Amino acid sequence: MKIVTAGVLLIGDELLSGRTQDTNLATIAKFLAPLGVGVGEARILPDDATLISQTVRDFSERFDYVFTTGGIGPTHDDITADSIAAAFNLSISEREDALEALRERYGEDDLNTARRRMARIPDGASLIANPVSQAPGFQTHNVFTLAGVPQIMRGMLADIGHRIEGGAKTHQISVIAEGIGEGDAAAGLAEIEAEYDGVAIGSYPFFNNELRGVSFVARGRDLAQLKRVETDLNALVATLTHG
Amino acid sequence: MKIVTAGVLLIGDELLSGRTQDTNLATIAKFLAPLGVGVGEARILPDDATLISQTVRDFSERFDYVFTTGGIGPTHDDITADSIAAAFNLSISEREDALEALRERYGEDDLNTARRRMARIPDGASLIANPVSQAPGFQTHNVFTLAGVPQIMRGMLADIGHRIEGGAKTHQISVIAEGIGEGDAAAGLAEIEAEYDGVAIGSYPFFNNELRGVSFVARGRDLAQLKRVETDLNALVATLTHG
Known part of the structure; x- marks a missing residue:
């Protein structure tokens, strides 16, 4: 049976300053192990679009699967979706199905410009359901882009297992x-x-x-x-x- | 004032499998901030000598300072010292001053072959004192190699502040x-x-x-x-x- 590996990118200045303690890596590793996927390397990256893009491209080639967490919220420091699009030379735009999920949560009144940012998805990506706060994650090629908040990240994993072709279990x-x-x-x-x-x-x-x-x-x-x-x-x- | 940055490498399969939750990154970040050094990126690496060597070399060029944690104990899976030596094309050998520190802890009787491995230090490195369990860390160029056990790692930081030329504080x-x-x-x-x-x-x-x-x-x-x-x-x- 073949060996299947994943790379994990934890994104956010707050993880590097010591303000926030990451726990997502362990959650992802424990989720992947029974599927027969081992984590080969993880990186903790600052909010730096160029570095994120380069690393996503590199990891997408090196590993069978890549997971990113963090940076897909509604504020100006949420640059992950744009960085993923740039990594694969894709354009990015607001998507109706993602917007629909947001409407479900916020209603038309509270769905302001900032929140609509969370419906911007790289072209061709498939959405990853978010049962906790609706704003979706997405899959681009072999890269899964997930929220940073641990409860939300964990909820998104439920929509990932069926997309993974595992290998030999460790x-x-x-x-x-x-x-x-x-x-x-x-x-x-x-x-x-x-x-x-x-x-x-x-x-x-x-x-x-x-x-x-x-x-x-x-x-x-x-x-x-x-x-x-x-x-x-x-x-x-x-x-x-x-x- | 100039911007001074550090890269952090957390080494060990147990961090990637989710068995062990890293806390050393936050400790290092909080130690460095008051010195005027920001952490620019961190990586969590498996026990893979080639990958460790390559990454140390890369980080040593990219950052003003590099910190590694883990992999300097007495067992066969402790490969960090050898990987650092390889990164800088240095030979590595048992050093008398490091051995002296170990003797202080173990006495001659318990200082077996395995424990003597902890006195193997890349040539030209300077030792970093370990007030907790004596087996020293070491500095090679701008790379500080520290223990992985959080209590021991923290103890070693006391012998590092004076070696760092900080920059603008954040x-x-x-x-x-x-x-x-x-x-x-x-x-x-x-x-x-x-x-x-x-x-x-x-x-x-x-x-x-x-x-x-x-x-x-x-x-x-x-x-x-x-x-x-x-x-x-x-x-x-x-x-x-x-x-």
Whole structure:
């Protein structure tokens, strides 16, 4: 089965200034994993139209799918739709079906010029339904353009699964070792990893109040093989903690 | 005063799979802002030595400073130090002063082969002190390589401020408007932004339980000017909420 990967672009000055903590990347990654799509790289970009366009073009070539979040609201700093259009040399215009979704929410009275901006969609794109606040996202080639507000972004994912042709699923198992350091386990860990082709084992120390330890996470595409890795990891931990 | 920018590279498969939520970017951004350094872009990279090397080289040219977090522990998946060395065509070897720091923590008995890996530093780099767990970070040209564990990363920042030549500081003010939508404010907001050169105004809707509204954040380098923007924003909000 083929390997299918996605790139994620998180757009907005507020993410780079530390004002806003992104959580969309993890939501997208956890949504894609069961579909058999892994995230290969993510970038956090400022509100810079040229940089957004270039990166979208680059990611669209490098990855099977691209997700962007942020910058599709009604204000002057919402430049993502125009940047996507520019990335693919498409014109962009107000679309009746998008406008219809906005009317549903705002009525004709509150649908002012600013809000109509949210109906500007690159030509040829297909809309992505927004069950939370109606203003739609859109798909241009292999690029999905979603809202930045986490609740809205999550709502839009419901209209994406059916558009994705997934690949080999990655499974993961984890084993927790309390009271040991990463360095105690490193040699045994490297041995286990070397033994199993196609399995990547990560080692993540934790320090929760008094509790110190390491989580081992093994990821791979063969679940039966991962079960054997889990047995080996448990044996390693037993040796280290009672040995 | 000149504009000084930094790029941030967050390294590790666990960040892309959604297992681990990054918080280091915000910590670094908030550390740099008072020094007069803005974060221009951040990337979240998998444990892929070639991609890490290429990106470090690219970022080192594009930005005044580069920060990397993650991948400098004792296990086989810790490949950041080698990738940095490769990025700059440097050799890498075990260093006595780094080893000394590790001895302080582990003593000679627990300083096994795996842990000694943490003393492998690209040639010519200067060490960055780690007051939390001793294993040092390091600086190579304009690139600061730090731990991924947030507590340790934060500790290392204390040894970085004195190495940075900051530029023009960016200040920010914010005005909160309860009970209005982004689209209500958009036209007035665009007018205010157009009036003030060098000020960027962002608009961020929030939905907390019953409370709905928008935060306006204005950022710029001239504090007196920002105060005038704040007055204008407050006037706009008053018109919208009582108008």
